[in-house]
Amino acid sequence: MSQTRSLIDKQGKRTDGRTVEQLREVKMTVGVVKNADGSVFIEFGKNKIIVAVYGPREVHPKHMAQPDRCVLRCRYHMSPFSTDTRKNPAPSRREVEISKVMREALEPALILEDYPRAAIDVYVEVLQADGGSRCAGISAASVALADAGINMRDLVAACAAGKVDDKIVLDINDTEDKEGGADMPVAYMPHLDEVTLLQLDGILTRDQFNQCFDTAVEGCKMVYEIQKQALMQKYFGNETEVKEEVQ
Amino acid sequence: MSASKRSTIIVEHLRRQQMLDLISVGKRLQGRALDEMRPLEIEVDIIKKANGSAKVKLGDSEVVAGIKVETGEPFEGLENKGALIISAEVLPIASPHIEPGPPDEDTIELARVVDRGIRESEMLNLDKLVLVPGKIVYTVFVDCSIINTDGNLLDATSYAVVSALLSCKLPVFEIQDDKVVDTGKTQDPPLTTIPVSITQVRIGDTIILDPTAEEEACMNARITITTNSESCYAAIQKGFAGGFTIEQIKKAAETARIKGEQVRAKLQELTNRNG
Numbered sequence: 200m201s202q203t204r205s206l207i208d209k210q211g212k213r214t215d216g217r218t219v220e221q222l223r224e225v226k227m228t229v230g231v232v233k234n235a236d237g238s239v240f241i242e243f244g245k246n247k248i249i250v251a252v253y254g255p256r257e258v259h260p261k262h263m264a265q266p267d268r269c270v271l272r273c274r275y276h277m278s279p280f281s282t283d284t285r286k287n288p289a290p291s292r293r294e295v296e297i298s299k300v301m302r303e304a305l306e307p308a309l310i311l312e313d314y315p316r317a318a319i320d321v322y323v324e325v326l327q328a329d330g331g332s333r334c335a336g337i338s339a340a341s342v343a344l345a346d347a348g349i350n351m352r353d354l355v356a357a358c359a360a361g362k363v364d365d366k367i368v369l370d371i372n373d374t375e376d377k378e379g380g381a382d383m384p385v386a387y388m389p390h391l392d393e394v395t396l397l398q399l400d401g402i403l404t405r406d407q408f409n410q411c412f413d414t415a416v417e418g419c420k421m422v423y424e425i426q427k428q429a430l431m432q433k434y435f436g437n438e439t440e441v442k443e444e445v446q
Numbered sequence: 447m448s449a450s451k452r453s454t455i456i457v458e459h460l461r462r463q464q465m466l467d468l469i470s471v472g473k474r475l476q477g478r479a480l481d482e483m484r485p486l487e488i489e490v491d492i493i494k495k496a497n498g499s500a501k502v503k504l505g506d507s508e509v510v511a512g513i514k515v516e517t518g519e520p521f522e523g524l525e526n527k528g529a530l531i532i533s534a535e536v537l538p539i540a541s542p543h544i545e546p547g548p549p550d551e552d553t554i555e556l557a558r559v560v561d562r563g564i565r566e567s568e569m570l571n572l573d574k575l576v577l578v579p580g581k582i583v584y585t586v587f588v589d590c591s592i593i594n595t596d597g598n599l600l601d602a603t604s605y606a607v608v609s610a611l612l613s614c615k616l617p618v619f620e621i622q623d624d625k626v627v628d629t630g631k632t633q634d635p636p637l638t639t640i641p642v643s644i645t646q647v648r649i650g651d652t653i654i655l656d657p658t659a660e661e662e663a664c665m666n667a668r669i670t671i672t673t674n675s676e677s678c679y680a681a682i683q684k685g686f687a688g689g690f691t692i693e694q695i696k697k698a699a700e701t702a703r704i705k706g707e708q709v710r711a712k713l714q715e716l717t718n719r720n721g
Contacts, residue, residue: 393689
């Protein structure tokens with residue numbers, strides 16, 4: 200990746216006005232798809248993603264069922280209108296890979312042994328993409344799984360860090376991903392100290408690697424707080440309002 | 447699905463227990479150390495019809511990579527760069543568990559992770575593979591056929607691609623009367639660095655290097671780290687349905703640098719021999 204223009208100005212501001220350690224604005228709404236057992240709409244910067252969870256439910260095809268545990272299935276899909284040039288709606292190799300790493304990032308959080316012979320389906324639909332959609336998708340999916348009432352060990356929070364203008368920055372956006380130097384998406388379970396997703400493309404020295412990884416983990420911890428708030432909002436938020444009305 | 451790897455290779459209960467017992471005291475079934483790679487054998491130029499080729503054996507995992515060079519249009523958004531296309535196929539001859547058909551997600555991941563390591567390290571300088579800027583560029587296909595599987599296909603395939611690139615000769619194309627002509631001459635490929643992929647897996651709380659198929663069947667998580675000749679990191683992929691602690695990741699990253707150097711020395715011999 201060769202860089203053509205400066206992506207951080209003299210005041211240390213990035214193309215979208217953020218500082219190097221600042222997360223994009225994140226908004227999560229829980230329970231947006233009526234038919235689903237759990238669902239979340241996440242706006243992560245300009246990313247707009249809907250996640251719906253169905254299950255635990257019967258497995259089709261039946262031969263996929265596991266006698267001792269639940270099968271977790273995950274589909275990451277981008278809508279044709281979600282990108283600058285239209286995306287062919289058929290699943291691309293990139294989407295197959297992302298679906299796989301997403302599932303592997305979420306699975307350690309779930310107590311799948313509690314639902315033998317069943318399946319849980321996680322559908323991640325990217326309506327608008329702006330870089331970091333896999334991280335936003337994982338963060339939203341883990342909240343949607345919690346919303347579906349599935350037994351979990353922890354929430355999985357995900358955030359990327361990267362290298363832009365030779366500086367390590369948190370949560371890189373689309374422009375920084377395409378024109379910057381490196382991109383490192385990370386998913387992390389803060390309570391269990393477990394990294395469940397780690398990818399990198401782009402060159403990092405040893406020191407940059409350590410700094411970038413630590414930055415991404417810090418970002419995950421910020422996302423974790425937002426995830427907890429989103430769940431609180433759905434399950435306790437309205438209740439608090441009602442109580443106030445009664446008083 | 448995630449269960450596929452566990453169910454395709456069935457490790458007998460006793461053998462699994464033996465493996466886990468050994469690993470917990472720092473030993474492995476074949477008497478290997480935890481951070482010891484299996485013997486790596488590389489043969490290059492085995493396919494004369496290809497512009498470059500290599501056969502790599504990593505223990506009993508065996509991969510053939512072949513390079514074919516053509517000309518074509520550049521990729522959208524990369525108008526002034528040659529095109530590099532890396533593919534991988536696990537052939538049905540490679541194991542009793544493989545069936546012919548479209549690639550499954552493990553194979554797609556394999557090809558994409560190998561591609562990422564080569565591409566992000568910028569091993570092949572694609573800026574130098576342009577004939578008519580924006581219109582006609584060199585298209586380098588590196589196709590990998592896995593002919594026997596015994597674990598760690600990620601590293602074996604990556605070494606095969608790197609070996610083939612290190613030993614290949616590219617045809618010299620020229621534009622004459624608005625047409626692309628193969629001059630019949632050859633040139634050395636524009637190489638900048640030697641990327642080395644190192645895969646480690648976690649079994650319980652132990653991290654081991656270069657897992658066999660049996661060890662992969664017992665693994666909890668996997669991490670593949672590619673470094674370049676300057677020992678910088680170029681690509682990483684965590685795989686499988688388990689996690690690593692922050693501590694384990696940082697240690698694995700160090701191991702990848704140290705072990706990467708050793709493998710790189712072996713790959714370097716190919717260029718030295720070449721000229």
